[in-house]
Amino acid sequence: MSQCDLKCHLVSITPTISLINRETQYRAISQMKRARLFRRAKDTRTVINLNAGHQTDVNVHPLEEIEESTKKSRKKRIDLPPEPDRDDYSCESKSKNKLKFENISKNLCKDENPKVLAKKTRAKVDLDSMKEELKQLEDPPETDLEKEISVNRLNYEFYDTPCEELAQNLLGKILVRRLDNGIVLKGRIVETESYLGEIDAASHTFNNRVTPRNIPMYMLPGTIYVYMTYGMYYCFNISSGGKGAAVLLRALEPLENTEEMQNNRLSLLKSKRTKDFRTHELCNGPSKLCTAFRINKDSCKYSLCTWKKMWIEEDPGYPREDIKIIKTSRIGIESVGAEWSKKPLRFYIYGNSSVSKRDKKSEDNLIIDNT
Numbered sequence: 179m180s181q182c183d184l185k186c187h188l189v190s191i192t193p194t195i196s197l198i199n200r201e202t203q204y205r206a207i208s209q210m211k212r213a214r215l216f217r218r219a220k221d222t223r224t225v226i227n228l229n230a231g232h233q234t235d236v237n238v239h240p241l242e243e244i245e246e247s248t249k250k251s252r253k254k255r256i257d258l259p260p261e262p263d264r265d266d267y268s269c270e271s272k273s274k275n276k277l278k279f280e281n282i283s284k285n286l287c288k289d290e291n292p293k294v295l296a297k298k299t300r301a302k303v304d305l306d307s308m309k310e311e312l313k314q315l316e317d318p319p320e321t322d323l324e325k326e327i328s329v330n331r332l333n334y335e336f337y338d339t340p341c342e343e344l345a346q347n348l349l350g351k352i353l354v355r356r357l358d359n360g361i362v363l364k365g366r367i368v369e370t371e372s373y374l375g376e377i378d379a380a381s382h383t384f385n386n387r388v389t390p391r392n393i394p395m396y397m398l399p400g401t402i403y404v405y406m407t408y409g410m411y412y413c414f415n416i417s418s419g420g421k422g423a424a425v426l427l428r429a430l431e432p433l434e435n436t437e438e439m440q441n442n443r444l445s446l447l448k449s450k451r452t453k454d455f456r457t458h459e460l461c462n463g464p465s466k467l468c469t470a471f472r473i474n475k476d477s478c479k480y481s482l483c484t485w486k487k488m489w490i491e492e493d494p495g496y497p498r499e500d501i502k503i504i505k506t507s508r509i510g511i512e513s514v515g516a517e518w519s520k521k522p523l524r525f526y527i528y529g530n531s532s533v534s535k536r537d538k539k540s541e542d543n544l545i546i547d548n549t
Contacts, residue, residue, distance in 0.1 A: 345418075368530045395423070398417065442472055
């Protein structure tokens with residue numbers, strides 16, 4: 179082929195090559211448009227026949243075929259009953275289908291889904307019989323020490339009073355703890371909080387809630403209730419009169435064997451503290467007093483009227499008339515709402531340095547009232 183013929187041949191095939199490139203571009207663009215329209219059809223439920231270029235019936239589109247096959251596979255897996263016609267859809271057929279579906283769901287939970295857990299059964303407690311049994315377990319004093327203890331020890335009648343009244347009457351009384359090594363710890367109760375039971379939104383027994391943890395709150399007045407908070411701190415409570423009501427001890431004034439209290443506090447600290455706590459800092463908080471007095475869940479459900487390792491006693495040298503009581507709101511219960519978080523259900527002795535948190539506004543009101 180001559181050079182002239184070659185040039186003529188190239189000129190003749192150049193439009194063909196450009197047409198091929200254009201056709202490839204058009205094909206790519208049409209595929210993109212087709213994919214875009216396919217996605218749009220899925221949202222708008224409008225099906226477009228891309229090959230013919232006009233709208234067609236929904237049943238012709240591949241999307242609907244996919245949905246139909248998905249429905250069939252679901253029906254096959256769960257074995258659902260066929261849908262009835264709308265004209266014949268009576269109340270009777272509705273009830274039948276509902277019953278069938280309930281049976282299917284039950285079988286599915288049992289057979290195909292073994293991980294489905296049954297609902298937790300709530301604790302059922304016969305509180306009356308429990309109280310009768312506990313009354314028969316009271317131990318009379320035997321040794322000379324126990325007889326001496328029983329002289330000033332508070333009895334059942336003291337605790338069997340309304341919760342708010344008990345919380346105030348406990349102020350000035352002495353909590354006594356006898357450790358396993360024979361050491362006796364003593365501290366004066368200077369701050370309390372009352373939790374009124376089923377009506378109190380901040381109480382563990384709100385709405386008559388019964389759990390394995392809060393059972394001591396339903397037991398005889400004077401029963402110890404110890405629970406853990408934040409996964410590491412203990413709080414010490416005493417059941418009172420009234421269903422599910424209890425008093426929280428918030429602070430103590432250390433009286434005897436403060437060195438042992440220091441050791442107990444320092445032994446549980448994660449940080450290496452070299453400086454001792456000041457005396458009024460040993461028990462100025464619910465968890466602090468539990469640590470200092472070695473109170474934990476092992477003390478739970480014992481009666482302060484009969485237990486030989488812990489009790490509360492009267493202090494004849496601390497007259498009740500000398501106590502000025504401050505009434506204010508409880509601490510750390512803002513999540514239950516303003517109605518119950520602002521109620522004056524916390525009580526403490528005015529002027530005592532071991533109180534966990536003072537309310538200066540309430541103290542000023544007390545001073546004004548006295549003047």
